[in-house]
Amino acid sequence: MQGQSDVHIKMLGEFSITYDSITLSDQITHAKKPFQLLEYLITFRHKDISQMELIDLLWPDGTSENPAGALKTLLHRVRKLIAIFPFDFPLICWQRGTYAFNTEIPCSVDIDIFESLYKKGMQAQDHTDKLTHYLQAIDLYKGDFLPKSNLETWVIPISAYYHSLYLKIIHETIRLLYEKDDYEKIQAICYQALVIDSYDEDIHYQLIFCLSALGEDHAAIEHYNYVNNLFMKRFGISPSEKFNTLYKTILSKTHNAENNLTLIRNSLSETAATVCGAYLCDYAVFKDIYQLKARSAKRNNETIYLCLFTIASDTSKRGDKLSVETMNKAMNILNNCIRSSLRSSDVYSRYSVSQYILMLPVSSYENGCMVLKRIMHSFILASKYLPITCTYKLLPISVL
Template sequence: MDNNLKIKMLGEFSISYNDNTLNDSTSRFKKVWSLLEYLITFREKEISQNELIEVLWEDENLSSPTNNLKTLVHRARNVLDSLGYTEGKNMIKFSRGSYHWNNDLDFEIDIEIFKNLIDKAKFSDNKDEKLEYYFKAIDVYKGTFLPKSAYESWAVPVATYYQNMYITMINDMINILKEKNDYQSISEICEKAVIIDPYDEDLHYHLIYALAKNEKNKEALEHYEYVVDLFYKQFGLNLSDKLTSLYKTILDTTKNVELDLNIIKENLKEKTYSKGAFYCELGLFKELCQIEARSIARTGVSINLALFTIIDINGAPIKQHIMNKYMDKLHSSIQESLRRGDVFTRYSLCQYIVMLPSTSFENADMVSGRIARDFKKKIAKPDLDIKFTISPLEPNN
């Protein structure tokens, strides 16, 4: 039987001994866990009562903070007692007016294991050995440092430290594996990495590139579409030229030589029938606009662009997850109100842009007004409004 205490801080916070495990779902005292997290994170030093009070009751005015702290430590020791390892008072020590975690205990902690593996890899000149350490480190790094305390001011720099260490490791692994042409391993480690850090665009790039190298173009293109949607919804951002260029390269090489035009025509068809306007990502929308702008000079056909923007009439900021719900409603209003030949895309966090071929300004204004009314009916929020502007697409001379 393993007599070591096991502490996890990456992806979760838990303390285990044999078959007993404590985590923040086993206690109703949130501050107990904050205390333990802080003591274990800074286990190499004695922490004054004043420092702990400031950390744990940062925005609270307490009549007797020292007594509050003593009560909290007593509760934490009682929680630790339930592990059956040793008495809680032997795990949290008090001396000279300060508290500290007992480093004389036999315990292993995942952040130390992770860092030791990274250090061993860093000082190894053998790339195979380096990869071996890295793969072990990946198994240890289960996620962000103390995710439930992610917004605590003291935890942010520590979480950033380990996150940067993790990303640096992944990038080094990718470089080594590229030399070996091991794109299967690259795709596997990137698939895990983008779950842990979904907003690192480089990780998505390497994953898409590796999938394409493994001739999994369908999966590569699907992941690109997922990333486009993710970045639009969270930040209202377009992807980098580097990633969109990779997307176009994969598209260009997706199809093998096919001489049967009927088969090609079948492949070009929409896979599923959908009513209303055609939605596409911004890069494709730009190219469609450029194609139409070329034809305008020759045909003289009128094409209008309509830009829809969701705003709060009081100027108050709208939280991203709330905005995403409103944007889904607007997406529905646009798609349902337009013809199948019309095209639209998400332009920013709170905007859609629509291309309306063969329409006069008056018709475009009428259609846009209908979309705005339908959207406002769907959300029924008096403090929310939608603005639209219309402008003709200019021909390319």
């Protein structure tokens, strides 16, 4: 096939075939099964695939009464799809009962190029060469492998493989860029990578670190709060202690030397709009306040109680598991009830996806229960149509 231009195939972020300035893409057609067949033949283009293997792939539940005939019909549909290209060669070959993508065609496939760039970067001794290969690979990775087919059983492990390679490249590239103190490039790569994987904590960490290093401390703090909420809603956890330490480090350096104590006092003060009800804070801040309160309680012989509210599914109403929407609605109601039922000097925090934790400076366990019953009464009235239950536990804080 001398003199033929290459066929360009994309499988990262989309599936498309481009030849002679003509593109066939899964973004502009709803022909699912023909594309599924093409994707499979191209992915495993270096082997012959039996008719039975394709039938098991396309009709795994035996839903076709005449699978061999259905496969022939599907192949005809595939040929009609690719008829837009001025090929003078067959794209799919059939021989002795097997099918295969024509490997004699000059062809470039993005997954091959991506993996090759990764291997070149790993093997390169010079850090500049490493970085060049890795940056090219990052630019090539437009998304996960065959995203429109991501639920197919054969796609899942392949997608996970390329995704893991991508994250390895990202982390290694960031390490190399730190050697050059190129924080702006690291920042750009982090933003790009988080579009692909929004739950990689280390990439979020590196982004916050770089924002701070570039003098954008307020943006760094905003992103920390965004990640804190993201992880709480998705996983019911807060970021790691390493993450919280970085947050505190950034907070500690957001102020320059200031001789005017009045300005400092004003910056510490809340606005009138925020002084309404109990004080809601991040769990990392709550932990610091708890430790301070524990010291104060020991010194002044005070009694302070720790309370944990937990929301769960009411199995007598509707199933065993709450939807994300229902849980968020219930937690918002509970948040409002806690804030409006406590004094402005009281402190509480979201502990998990389904829990709030608070401190009550009361003289006795019975008085603490009275406060909590008041919160529960408000919550039950506001959430009576939700299939949920709410419980609480009360303990005195630990004083060393």
